[in-house]
Amino acid sequence: MHRTSEAPLPRIVVDDVHKDFKLRHTHSIKETFVAALKRKPLTTDFHALDGVSFEIGEGEAVALLGFNGSGKSTMLKLISGVLTPDRGSVLTRGRVAGLIEVGAGFHPDLSGRENIYLNAAILGMTRKETEERYAQIVEFSEIEKFIDTEVKHYSSGMFLRLAFSVAIHTEVDILLIDEILSVGDEPFQQKCLARIRELHSQGKTLVVVSHDLDMVSKLCERGILLRDGNVLFDGASSEAVEVMRR
Template sequence: MISSNPTVVSVQGVSKRFVMHKDKSVKERLVNVARSRPADDFWALRNIDIDVLAGSTVGLVGHNGSGKSTLLKVVGGIIQPTQGQVLRRGRMAALLELGAGFHPDLTGRENVYLNAAILGLSRAETERHFDAIVEFSGIEDFIDTQVKFYSSGMYVRLAFSVAVHVDPDLLLVDEVLAVGDEPFQRKCMDKIAEFQSEGRTIVLVSHSAEQVGALCDRVVVLHAGEIQHDGDPAKGLRILRAGYEADRQHAVTVETETKVPAVAPYFLRSAETQVSSTVSDELTIRLEIEINDPQPSWGIGLSIETSLGMKLYSMTTFDGAVQLPNTPGVHNLTVVVPDIRLGAGQYLINVGLGDQAGRTFHRVAGATSFESPRDDVGHGLIRLSPRFQITEGMHG
């Protein structure tokens, strides 16, 4: 089915090249001019084709260095593509870098007028919106202070407030929103939801899979400057998590080969997980531990984190007075966690071996992982099964 919504942004065959100079300073570059020292070309984007329709919310995701922020800057006209073109229609507001468009020697008040003018508002329009901009930012007491004295959070508050009050048809938002505090982030998310209900177009870069899954109706996954996926958000986030998992396994392999002593008293040889798909899901963690030099006491620590490093749970065998084997050789340990009820996403398990005195014998961050795929109602870190009851009112 062909959508009747007009195209707000059309990215056509866009590639972006950066020249990577090997000289470390301007002086070295000048000295080496005569030697014609070659520079390396780095292609941040390669042959990108994207059409963004009016009223859609598109999430750009990918690993660090994948090109997502570069693509957003090209869409916003901050940088020009090496090849291809970008066509835009309507008023655009962009929040791409901390303090972009602000002059450090001007006050917050003066920067509101300056930034609004850059985004296309007349002075009369800015004056009409000024009180709402300052109120939304929450920095009324500092509006007449030079912004060079602002904290990073104050920068973000004022910049976002200006961007959402210039009545944009297209809003571009980079990961810079993560700088604000939690209440302000919720305020920003509410404003974005309001924009969605009004049919405005949003393109955002975020490392938060939960945020992307909740807000976006389309996800573009970038890898090494090329599009890996463009379409269904759930499928796109699965592809992204699979890439994170491959990186994690590689990192664990490198750590095991290079950072662990040849003979550690206690050594984690392997770790794996399994999640049973039953009414009450059960997480099984299997550890293979090699004991080379038994100590008077030892224990195992486990923690579960989100893919972004938020700790959800931690414990040690000392907490539960678990009796562990303490003879040389390879031993297997199985930990069963019933009814985990975690929301959709990729979760990491960190494993550490040590004693009660605080000595660490071996620790592996992201030793294993598991995915909790869900199609239940709602979003979040936990999975609930709400029941709705509707009671008819009494009629007099």
């Protein structure tokens, strides 16, 4: 693709991406043995993504839409680097943080305080950056009096509050969000949404996966609708939601 020198470089380039998974049809040695005797296939290939291409510019807020099995969460994991494509390429420019498996880097035997530093480091922040944001992270999480307690004693709600708080206070260029607002109470959800909007207003690039179509159309100006591993629609988020609802 030819670019003029004035054209800004995209933050994300997805070029002809293919991703397949093998689906197992047996769950035990006995089932496998019986299936083999009957010459039934033990696995089938599932084409999660079948030649997907798009670009996302700096500062865009984009919703990845689609029904279950459409490939949207797979696409988000490819952008984050959790997965790699079988064919094609996914390129990102800048620091990427994913609210995909929130708290995946937390250690149960460490305190909340220690986990803030650990998880921030996993998300690519320096110790100095974490120290500068530490007070904001704790205040946002609303669990200050438990911050020196081991995380294994936290309720699931406390754990998620702290994990969300670390992730949305990291210094990032691209923020990937997968169903982040499906957990937690309503006031905390609204606080998270307000923070995500604030990051977008600062010029951060957002890529969002959510089943809450109304929230997505308000948060994102653009929607990429995936169906059966292909791009069915790419345009205004409100139109993408309409196409999906047909």
